[in-house]
Amino acid sequence: xxxxxxALRDWRFTLPxxxxxxxxxxxxxxxxxxxxxxxxxxxxxADRLAGGGFFFDLHEAYAHGLIQGPNMLVTGAGAYxxxxxxxxxxxxxTVLAPTRFTAxxxxxxxxxxxxxxxxxxxxxxxxxxxxxxxxxxxxxARAGAAAEDLLAHRVGVATALLTLALGRADLSPxxxxxxxxxxxxxxxxxxxxxxxxxxxxxxxxxxxxxxADALDTTRADLAERRRPLLDAxxxxxxxxxxxxxxTTTSVDLDWxxxxxxxxxxxxxxxxxxxxxxxxxxxxxxxxxxxxGAVDRRKLVILDEAWIxxxxxxxxxxxQDQWRLGRQWGTANILIxxxxxxxxxxxxxxxxxxxxxxxLLTTTSVRVFLHQNPxxxxxxxxDLGLTGTEATLLRTLQPFQALWRVGNTSTxxxxxxxxxxxxxxxxxxxxxxx
Ligand SMILES: Nc1ncnc2c1ncn2[C@@H]1O[C@H](COP(=O)(O)OP(=O)(O)OP(=O)(O)O)[C@@H](O)[C@H]1O
Ligand SMILES: [Mg+2]
Numbered sequence: 001x002x003x004x005x006x007a008l009r010d011w012r013f014t015l016p017x018x019x020x021x022x023x024x025x026x027x028x029x030x031x032x033x034x035x036x037x038x039x040x041x042x043x044x045x046a047d048r049l050a051g052g053g054f055f056f057d058l059h060e061a062y063a064h065g066l067i068q069g070p071n072m073l074v075t076g077a078g079a080y081x082x083x084x085x086x087x088x089x090x091x092x093x094t095v096l097a098p099t100r101f102t103a104x105x106x107x108x109x110x111x112x113x114x115x116x117x118x119x120x121x122x123x124x125x126x127x128x129x130x131x132x133x134x135x136x137x138x139x140x141a142r143a144g145a146a147a148e149d150l151l152a153h154r155v156g157v158a159t160a161l162l163t164l165a166l167g168r169a170d171l172s173p174x175x176x177x178x179x180x181x182x183x184x185x186x187x188x189x190x191x192x193x194x195x196x197x198x199x200x201x202x203x204x205x206x207x208x209x210x211x212a213d214a215l216d217t218t219r220a221d222l223a224e225r226r227r228p229l230l231d232a233x234x235x236x237x238x239x240x241x242x243x244x245x246x247t248t249t250s251v252d253l254d255w256x257x258x259x260x261x262x263x264x265x266x267x268x269x270x271x272x273x274x275x276x277x278x279x280x281x282x283x284x285x286x287x288x289x290x291x292g293a294v295d296r297r298k299l300v301i302l303d304e305a306w307i308x309x310x311x312x313x314x315x316x317x318x319q320d321q322w323r324l325g326r327q328w329g330t331a332n333i334l335i336x337x338x339x340x341x342x343x344x345x346x347x348x349x350x351x352x353x354x355x356x357x358x359l360l361t362t363t364s365v366r367v368f369l370h371q372n373p374x375x376x377x378x379x380x381x382d383l384g385l386t387g388t389e390a391t392l393l394r395t396l397q398p399f400q401a402l403w404r405v406g407n408t409s410t411x412x413x414x415x416x417x418x419x420x421x422x423x424x425x426x427x428x429x430x431x432x433x
Pocket of ligand 2: 082083084303
């Protein structure tokens, strides 16, 4: 059939008078399409709307004032490419930011191939394994950090671990004071540079009179009040963290030089409670070590972050860590499955949900891969997405994402080069012998 001009006219794509496509806008004024986010960094893919490449670096975005904090969230349905895009960011950054220290907390053991290829330390934490990590360890060099800050950090780690062990949402101010005094006494008076959980357990088992004095109470009252804390510490030392986080750290890393570290927690995947505790202990250990590496930019990535975000105590702990870490040049990336799944894990309307939302809201960079906006429209609005952007999430193909960097939105097709697949492909890394 011959195609006539009339027929073509009928096929023409038409819109109501008050609407236009982005192509139309370009013809009116070529710079109407956004000029990209303005962030420098590594090439991650193609910018769908503005054309050209999409470049990103979390530290650079923060340094240039484009975002409020160096924290990022990557969220989307399973197997849509969250881990792969973060791996691409890390891998390519090793060329552009070779002095940066990157640490991955890796619950599924998916980052070990990349870590090994980059010459990083790959530490596998498992009960009965060879690696031990002391959550109260502060690394070797602590110059520049005030003693009170370091103590506060240790108290924060102890609070998170004991809260989890007790299955509570939080510790009372009285409990915190006891922990604070015990840890202060351990380091200031007992001469232990890096106290361990068993040291804390011993101190709680038999707190000296000076601790009761410091707390303005009697030894008998203290003996009564410290009981739940002692039980929690004993559970951690004798059971949950035994053989993993119950002695001094067994690895000797050069924090000033080591390019990166993968903490492989996959041996604990089936033991959710232990996994949460070790994840918290590991995050505390890493944060402590960061104080020692003041001159380096640092990036901590938590994959499968929903494991942490479904728990109120860990979420609070992470929020505190982020606040403290910013002044030491630490950036953070959380990778978690679709937000609707996260919301269903926390009690609806309960504090846990609010904290998780708070944490998500404090992430200045949000990368949304495919998810169902109907289930989470309010949360998406809280996270700064317009109704149109939220609707778009449902239509996103695998490896496509909507990036919110500060106030800028960019639609990106993430690209992996053929020669990168061996390192970045989760499926291949998982099936490697
Ligand atoms: N940009 C891409 N181009 C082509 N294929 C990709 C891309 N990114 C990821 N893939 C493929 O999709 C698979 C799943 O990706 P990835 O592991 O990153 O998903 P995920 O969202 O992290 O999944 P999960 O929630 O299960 O952790 C990868 O192993 C790879 O085979
Ligand atoms: Mg993943």
